Amino acid sequence: MTVDRLLPGPDARDLIELTREIADKELARRVDEHERAETYPEGLFATLGAAGLLGLPYPEEYGGGGQPYEVYLQVLEELAARWAAVAVAVSVHTLSCLPLAVYGTPEQRERWLPDMLAGRLIGGYSLSEPQAGSDAAALTCKAEKTEDGYRITGTKAWITHGGLADFYALFARTDSGPRGVSCFLAPGAADGLTFGRPEEKMGLHAVPTTTAHWDGVLISADRLIGAEGQGLPIAFGALDSGRLGIAACAVGLAQAALDEAVAYAKERETFGKKIIDHQGLGFLLADMAAGVDCARATYLDAARRRDAGLPYGRQASVAKLVATDTAMRVTTDAVQVFGGYGYTREFRVERYMREAKIMQIFEGTNQIQRLVISRHLAR
Incomplete structure (x- = not known):
């Protein structure tokens, strides 16, 4: 399903359309082969860099896209809906550029940042x-x-x-x-x-x-x-942004699982009707959709605070916590919708479920996110 996105202008809409085109052409057609064989997609990150997708939230003067974080994250979500591993790597690359972009000297930025944002250096x-x-x-x-x-x-x-x-x-x-x-x-x-x-x-x-x-x-x-x-202030400041990247990846993964579950439920028949028309299954899909929409809203709220120059550390932890827990639940429910077939490698949902688990762990476990949120509340 194509997500109807609220974007800040025509340039952002064009960027999302470009991302979808690249994601469908370069990611969706290659993901199953490489994930099953556990092989690296040679040349893919150069393609993403040439398209300008590896430096989106950074200044144009250094070759970045000059995009708001809310737009960059929605690009990341589109990538994750096709290939989670690639989207996570894009998020990590973007995170790795942040210390230089924010804390580097002008000379350091001039020397390294253009090649990093263009994807010539990963x-x-x-x-x-x-x-x-x-x-x-x-x-x-x-x-x-x-x-x-x-x-x-x-x-x-x-x-x-x-x-x-x-x-x-x-x-x-x-x-x-x-x-x-x-x-x-x-x-x-x-x-x-x-x-x-x-x-x-x-x-x-x-x-x-x-x-x-x-x-x-x-x-x-x-x-x-x-x-x-x-170092630690730099690391923790960067991780607030990185957590939003993982939240967006988790939402993209959850959206992909939801889409496949809905498509299967509209084709599979039991007791004389499509399984989506059975209330028990239909309500499960409705809860999955509600979870995806809510998770997307949390990362967009945090991103808009970041773009506005407001404190967003607590909101970043909330987004990471909510989005990754939602991805785990939605991918698990997607396997359930497929029944026994969902437990086989014939369908992608079993992979989605495995991929969702790590998102609750990296960029700070979800227990750490709860600690961060509680400390903000204590202040």
Whole structure:
């Protein structure tokens, strides 16, 4: 089903139409092959970059799209409705550009940002560690100052596009304590940088997730983003935006599951009529549709606050929590609509259900989102 979108102008409508055209042509026709074979879609991100879809919320002066966040997120939702793994990777790339775009010096932006926003350089976000996931302040990867820059030593985990990205927004410890973390724009290839075997995941098979091992890697001083010790504020500020990206991806995934469930229910017959005409099944589909619409409204509300320059951290956590829990419920219900067929790989809904699970976990688990929301309320 084509979602009727409330967009801020004709340019945004044209962008959505372009996205749908690319998503149908380049994503929908390739997704089943690559997800089943667990192979990377070579050339696809270059295509998205050439179409201008990898730098949408960033300034036009650096080659970005200059789009409001509410428009960028709806583009992301359209991509996710065809291929969740690709949409998540686009969200992570956009998140990885944010530290440089917001905290970088003019010289740093001029040097790197145009290639990043054009998709000539694909990014990864490297915050988590094996023993420091949601507890970012506990990270131990070190960045020791040298005469020419920094020596990076440690292990990072759960990196989308790990081993394939051209750069990483890397967070490493330059001092002790919560104010001792710094942010770096680290190169994707360097002496002493190696990557673990891609994780064997439940879903999102086409884009690898890996660990990264930094064994005394030397990086130049001009790759420090912001000031030393500013890393955690940069990371947490970026994650508010990243959570909205994951919320949009979750809504796109849920919308795809709903569409397939409705289509199947309008064809499948039992007891002499279409199963959608049985009240019990029809009401289940209605609840699924209501959940998708509500989840979309939460991320759009948060995005509009962001675009207006208002505080939106709590709303971003609400959107991530609501959208990803909804995606899990809607994809599970979609499998139920298909009955026994839904449990087979003949239909996409079983994949949607597997893909939805991780969205409740990354960019801060939904338990962390509840903690963030409760702390906002306590203030």
